[in-house]
Amino acid sequence: MKVAVIGAGIAGIATAYELAAQNHDVSVFERHSASAEECSFANAGIISHYESAPWTRPGLGWDMFASLFKSQAPTRLLKLRWQELKWLKKCRQFSHVEAFESNFKQLIQLSQYSQACLHQLRQQLRFEYDQSQGHLVLLREQDDELASEMALDVLREVGLNFKILGPQEAREIEPALNPETPIHQAIYFPEDETGNCRQFTLLLKGVCESMGVNFHFNTAVQRIEPGSKPRVVLADKTQTFDAVVICAGLASSALLKPLGLKVPMAAMHSYAISASVREPLDAPKSSVMDEHHKVTITRLGQRVRISGAREIGATNKHLDASLKMLYQVLDDWFPGAARIQDNIQVWKGAYPVLADSKPILGATPAAGVWVNMGHGLSAWTQACGSARVVARQISDRQDEIDVSGMGLNRFYKRK
Numbered sequence: 001m002k003v004a005v006i007g008a009g010i011a012g013i014a015t016a017y018e019l020a021a022q023n024h025d026v027s028v029f030e031r032h033s034a035s036a037e038e039c040s041f042a043n044a045g046i047i048s049h050y051e052s053a054p055w056t057r058p059g060l061g062w063d064m065f066a067s068l069f070k071s072q073a074p075t076r077l078l079k080l081r082w083q084e085l086k087w088l089k090k091c092r093q094f095s096h097v098e099a100f101e102s103n104f105k106q107l108i109q110l111s112q113y114s115q116a117c118l119h120q121l122r123q124q125l126r127f128e129y130d131q132s133q134g135h136l137v138l139l140r141e142q143d144d145e146l147a148s149e150m151a152l153d154v155l156r157e158v159g160l161n162f163k164i165l166g167p168q169e170a171r172e173i174e175p176a177l178n179p180e181t182p183i184h185q186a187i188y189f190p191e192d193e194t195g196n197c198r199q200f201t202l203l204l205k206g207v208c209e210s211m212g213v214n215f216h217f218n219t220a221v222q223r224i225e226p227g228s229k230p231r232v233v234l235a236d237k238t239q240t241f242d243a244v245v246i247c248a249g250l251a252s253s254a255l256l257k258p259l260g261l262k263v264p265m266a267a268m269h270s271y272a273i274s275a276s277v278r279e280p281l282d283a284p285k286s287s288v289m290d291e292h293h294k295v296t297i298t299r300l301g302q303r304v305r306i307s308g309a310r311e312i313g314a315t316n317k318h319l320d321a322s323l324k325m326l327y328q329v330l331d332d333w334f335p336g337a338a339r340i341q342d343n344i345q346v347w348k349g350a351y352p353v354l355a356d357s358k359p360i361l362g363a364t365p366a367a368g369v370w371v372n373m374g375h376g377l378s379a380w381t382q383a384c385g386s387a388r389v390v391a392r393q394i395s396d397r398q399d400e401i402d403v404s405g406m407g408l409n410r411f412y413k414r415k
């Protein structure tokens with residue numbers, strides 16, 4: 001089949017690879033001049049089942065209200081527009097225990113499948129990129145246990161491997177943790193991992209090229225015309241395919257809307273500060289998450305990346321208060337680990353979050369149009385598996401995991 005993929009972030013490149021591996025004739029359209037220039041550019045790099053837990057959880061309404069009065073809230077509500085208010089209202093519909101447990105179980109299944117696909121690719125393609133093993137979640141105080149408890153109950157139920165550690169054991173795993181910052185408890189996930197998403201995306205793009213995938217950079221898709229031979233409309237011409245897959249990240253909804261398909265999603269913004277390692281003995285070995293602030297500190301080769309501070313209703317402008325929290329958390333846990341005085345990269349990315357915190361995978365009601373989008377804060381974690389799911393469905397092959405709860409039909413509305 002002749003298949004068009006829109007978007008060359010991690011979702012689009014992984015989808016192009018899986019389609020090419022199933023012998024389709026693939027063309028990728030990307031509005032930037034290179035792959036991984038938007039949300040896949042400088043993410044925290046964590047592949048974690050725990051961190052895939054739905055954002056929509058019991059207590060969300062109260063947490064959002066309380067965040068208005070905190071100077072260091074993990075998620076800030078800024079200038080909310082009507083669209084975001086409607087989305088927040090919809091999120092509250094999923095903020096109860098049953099929805100959290102059921103959605104989280106589906107997300108764990110997808111992220112486990114995805115990690116297995118990633119390992120298979122890594123081995124098969126002999127990829128080498130900045131990568132490390134294990135993820136440590138640090139709880140500063142007893143209250144932080146409440147935030148993690150519900151997710152841990154689900155992980156226990158599905159039999160996922162993790163260890164609850166005392167302060168001393170946590171410091172054995174990450175010896176550079178500042179001895180002056182008290183640890184109440186820690187949770188260690190030995191099977192989670194960290195990897196440079198952009199590096200991986202660029203490597204996989206190279207493999208796609210060698211498999212004959214056609215790349216059209218600096219080429220924005222204006223719209224899609226569905227049908228048995230769907231058409232991709234560009235500024236200067238129109239091209240016909242057998243299938244079109246939208247992997248356009250945050251911009252996916254703009255391509256779906258003219259087809260009469262609305263999805264309850266909103267943009268969440270988050271930051272990543274990358275700096276060179278100053279002294280390896282003072283830096284983390286893998287990734288550490290401060291549960292209280294929802295800030296992660298990741299080691300990516302010779303760099304340390306501090307990531308977090310979510311904003312809803314934000315613009316691309318950097319907020320001093322958000323950046324201050326990231327520097328503060330780094331200083332609390334790994335003072336002196338990074339050269340934050342010179343040559344730092346401060347990046348703000350925006351990702352789409354669906355009201356039920358699950359991605360949308362598979363066919364849409366518009367003929368010939370497919371989607372792989374809406375992974376929220378976990379597209380790197382879920383990329384390889386989601387791509388395989390969509391490519392197998394396009395190839396008319398049976399799903400290898402149950403993705404029945406991840407179709408667009410769960411909430412689409414036709415105009």
Ligand SMILES: Cc1cc2nc3c(=O)[nH]c(=O)nc-3n(C[C@H](O)[C@H](O)[C@H](O)COP(=O)(O)OP(=O)(O)OC[C@H]3O[C@@H](n4cnc5c(N)ncnc54)[C@H](O)[C@@H]3O)c2cc1C
Nearest residue numbers: 007009010011031039040044046221249349378379380381
């Ligand atoms: C600070 C931060 C930290 C994060 N940390 C993690 C983490 O630790 N683990 C994890 O799993 N995830 C993490 N994420 C989330 C992850 O980065 C995203 O979910 C993921 O990169 C999204 O990939 P994507 O391919 O769907 O979208 P993108 O990377 O945004 O790619 C979409 C592409 O589509 C292109 N496009 C859009 N519209 C058009 C059009 N009309 N025509 C042509 N091209 C178009 C865009 O230019 C873009 O290149 C983080 C995100 C942020 C912001």
